[in-house]
Amino acid sequence: MVHKTLRIIPLVALLATSITVHADDVINRLDNQLSHIENTINGTQRTIRRSQNKYDNTQRTMTELKDGTYAEKSVGRAVKKKKRRAVNSLIHRSNNAIRKATNIY
Known part of the structure; x- marks a missing residue:
């Protein structure tokens, strides 16, 4: 068993x-x-x-x-976008300049 x-x-x-x-x-x-x-x-x-x-x-x-109002609003949106891009570009360039100025090689 x-x-x-x-x-x-x-x-x-x-x-x-x-x-x-x-x-x-x-x-x-x-x-x-x-x-x-x-x-x-x-x-x-x-x-x-x-x-x-x-x-x-x-x-x-x-x-x-x-x-x-299509043309007016379209132009308004384009201007707004252009301003936003310009400000962002300026911020980016200034950040790069600060980074390069403070960077020690």
């Missing part, structure tokens, strides 16, 4: 190991599939937000064209 039990123990251990490895593989596959689904959902949400922004911009442009 003891001899039969001892012969079965390696078989049971092999079966348990096989089940564990298979279960781990299944869990890894499920994790990969869930990650893929999450990435797909996030990409879809980004696409929806971009589409909504394009729609909003188009609606704003159409309203401005109807009101006759």
Whole structure:
């Protein structure tokens, strides 16, 4: 009786190991599939937000064209952007000048 039990123990251990490895593989596959689904959902949400922004911009442009304010607002936005870039450039140049003046070689 003891001899039969001892012969079965390696078989049971092999079966348990096989089940564990298979279960781990299944869990890894499920994790990969869930990650893929999450990435797909996030990409879809980004696409929806971009589409909504394009729609909003188009609606704003159409309203401005109807009101006759499109050119004025467009020029205003361009001037604002130009001023922002000029200020950022000035800050960048002054930071570089300070960095070069304080740098010891």
